[in-house]
Amino acid sequence: MRKVTLGLASSLDNYIARKDGGFDWLHWSDEVAEISAKFMKTVDALLIGRKTYDGMLAYGQTSYPGAKNYVFSRSKKKREMLKKRLAAKKKPDRNVEIVTEDAAKFVRELKRRKGKGIVVFGGGELAKSLFEADLIDEVVLNIHPVLLGSGIPLFHEMKQQIDLELVECKVLKGGYLAVTYRVKR
Amino acid sequence: MRKVTLGLASSLDNYIARKDGGFDWLHWSDEVAEISAKFMKTVDALLIGRKTYDGMLAYGQTSYPGAKNYVFSRSKKKREMLKKRLAAKKKPDRNVEIVTEDAAKFVRELKRRKGKGIVVFGGGELAKSLFEADLIDEVVLNIHPVLLGSGIPLFHEMKQQIDLELVECKVLKGGYLAVTYRVKR
Numbered sequence: 001m002r003k004v005t006l007g008l009a010s011s012l013d014n015y016i017a018r019k020d021g022g023f024d025w026l027h028w029s030d031e032v033a034e035i036s037a038k039f040m041k042t043v044d045a046l047l048i049g050r051k052t053y054d055g056m057l058a059y060g061q062t063s064y065p066g067a068k069n070y071v072f073s074r075s076k077k078k079r080e081m082l083k084k085r086l087a088a089k090k091k092p093d094r095n096v097e098i099v100t101e102d103a104a105k106f107v108r109e110l111k112r113r114k115g116k117g118i119v120v121f122g123g124g125e126l127a128k129s130l131f132e133a134d135l136i137d138e139v140v141l142n143i144h145p146v147l148l149g150s151g152i153p154l155f156h157e158m159k160q161q162i163d164l165e166l167v168e169c170k171v172l173k174g175g176y177l178a179v180t181y182r183v184k185r
Numbered sequence: 186m187r188k189v190t191l192g193l194a195s196s197l198d199n200y201i202a203r204k205d206g207g208f209d210w211l212h213w214s215d216e217v218a219e220i221s222a223k224f225m226k227t228v229d230a231l232l233i234g235r236k237t238y239d240g241m242l243a244y245g246q247t248s249y250p251g252a253k254n255y256v257f258s259r260s261k262k263k264r265e266m267l268k269k270r271l272a273a274k275k276k277p278d279r280n281v282e283i284v285t286e287d288a289a290k291f292v293r294e295l296k297r298r299k300g301k302g303i304v305v306f307g308g309g310e311l312a313k314s315l316f317e318a319d320l321i322d323e324v325v326l327n328i329h330p331v332l333l334g335s336g337i338p339l340f341h342e343m344k345q346q347i348d349l350e351l352v353e354c355k356v357l358k359g360g361y362l363a364v365t366y367r368v369k370r
Contacts, residue, residue, distance in 0.1 A: 012324075012349065012366070013340035014199040025346075131332070139197075145351050145366055147316070149343035155198035158334035161210075164197065166330050166360025175351025177364070181197070181330055 002111045004047075004135055006120045006127050007039065008154060009142040015151030016124060021055045025146055031172050032142065039140070043067055044116040047107065047130075049123020050078055051152075057085060063095035064121070070110075071096060072103045072126055104133035111135065128156040136183055139164060143177040187296045189232075189320055191305045191312050192224065193339060194327040200336030201309060206240045210331060216357050217327065224325070228252055229301040232292065232315075234308020235263055236337075242270060248280040249306070255295075256281060257288045257311055289318035296320065313341040321368055324349065328362040 009026055010016050017023050046064055048056070050073035056062070063069040073079040082098055099106050107130055110118060120127050120136065130136050141154075164181035172178055194211055195201050202208050231249055233241070235258035241247070248254040258264040267283055284291050288311055295303060305312050305321065315321050326339075349366035357363055 145349040147340060147343065147347040147349065149346050155332060158332065161334050162332040164330040164332065164360070166356065166362070169354065169356050169362060171351065171354050175349070175366075177351070177354060177362070179362070181360075 002045075002113070002115055002118050003137045004107065004111060004118045004120065004130065005043070005138040005140055006130075006136050007140040008120075008122065009144060010154045011144050011146050011148040011151070013147040013149070014154050015148045016122065016154045017055070017152040018148060019150055019152065021051070021058075021152065023055075025144065025148065027142075027144060027174060027176060029173065032176070035172075035178060039119075040064075040066065042117045043119045045070065045110065045118040047072065047103075047118060047120045047123070047126060049126040050075070050082065051125075052122030053082070055122075057082075062086065062089060062093040065095070067095070069096045070099050070106070072099050072106075072123070076100075103129050104135060107135050108133070124153050124156050127154075128158055131162055132159050134185075136162075138167075138183065139179075139181040141177070141179050142172070143179065145175040187230075187298070187300055187303050188322045189292065189296060189303045189305065189315065190228070190323040190325055191315075191321050192325040193305075193307065194329060195339045196329050196331050196333040196336070198332040198334070199339050200333045201307065201339045202240070202337040203333060204335055204337065206236070206243075206337065208240075210329065210333065212327075212329060212359060212361060214358065217361070220357075220363060224304075225249075225251065227302045228304045230255065230295065230303040232257065232288075232303060232305045232308070232311060234311040235260075235267065236310075237307030238267070240307075242267075247271065247274060247278040250280070252280070254281045255284050255291070257284050257291075257308070261285075288314050289320060292320050293318065309338050309341050312339075313343055316347055317344050319370075321347075323352075323368065324364075324366040326362070326364050327357070328364065330360040 163184040167180040348369040352365040355363040
């Protein structure tokens with residue numbers, strides 16, 4: 001069974017972006033790039049929430065390279081808008097697939113297929129539905145030393161408690177906490 | 186000027202208690218007791234939100250020993266109820282003082298008075314108003330390896346961003362993260 005990792009950067013007060021989607025506060029360094037590149041080698045599928053994907057598109061990025069990018073959208077209207085935006089690009093991006101079916105059902109099947117790891121990249125709401133369906137195996141965070149005060153939350157309210165086991169905690173230059181937790185079952 | 190520390194245990198998803206105030210999930214160990222005792226020697230004043238204090242009273246505790254306990258309550262009705270409950274005790278607890286004035290104003294003056302450190306003990310709403318008035322100097326957390334899913338939040342939405350500097354991160358037995366941040370100004 002493929003491992004599903006929730007992998008994100010967050011503020012200490014549980015936000016992944018400012019209210020307007022802004023991520024100017026995100027820290028990037030050689031150290032982060034190295035950890036990220038090493039991790040990305042272990043995955044070949046990315047799960048992205050529609051709102052997060054809108055943010056990517058706004059920055060001119062249609063996919064993360066080297067992996068299949070699955071974009072989840074429950075709203076038919078937003079989905080059609082996404083498809084139009086993608087179709088308007090000069091070159092179609094074959095790495096992107098828009099998923100219209102239920103995220104939990106889709107990911108449950110994806111986990112059973114052969115392949116490398118799967119990472120949930122952005123989308124607190126997507127993470128919530130996958131946690132509630134017990135489909136997330138690992139949580140990898142880069143906790144930034146900041147209280148944003150407001151923004152788009154990482155962890156949303158969930159039906160159940162998820163017990164974790166700390167696997168690793170590394171302090172990066174600048175006081176960033178690179179933590180890895182395994183979901184206990 | 187006395188240092189004000191926000192010192193709390195929290196879940197990875199930013200809760201300090203379950204929705205009903207429950208803290209059955211809180212971990213206590215010799216290691217935690219040692220850290221806590223060492224820290225408590227550096228403070229002589231505790232700031233407690235009214236809701237947190239209700240929880241303390243429910244457990245038969247009227248104050249944390251060895252320090253002045255300031256309980257903040259903005260509601261006159263709740264305050265009178267608190268006073269009645271305290272008056273009904275066999276022995277009056279001289280360590281407790283119910284604060285009726287504005288928390289920020291009170292703490293600003295308290296910081297100027299001579300004394301040891303001041304700790305905000307419970308009360309995400311109290312912490313929010315003190316952060317917004319720029320009165321908190323340090324954040325000390327014991328981040329538990331659990332997603333509670335729901336509960337009483339540690340960090341509430343705030344008007345401004347608070348930049349932090351990581352001073353220390355210690356991994357305790359069981360995967361608890363004992364972190365200390367200094368508020369950057």
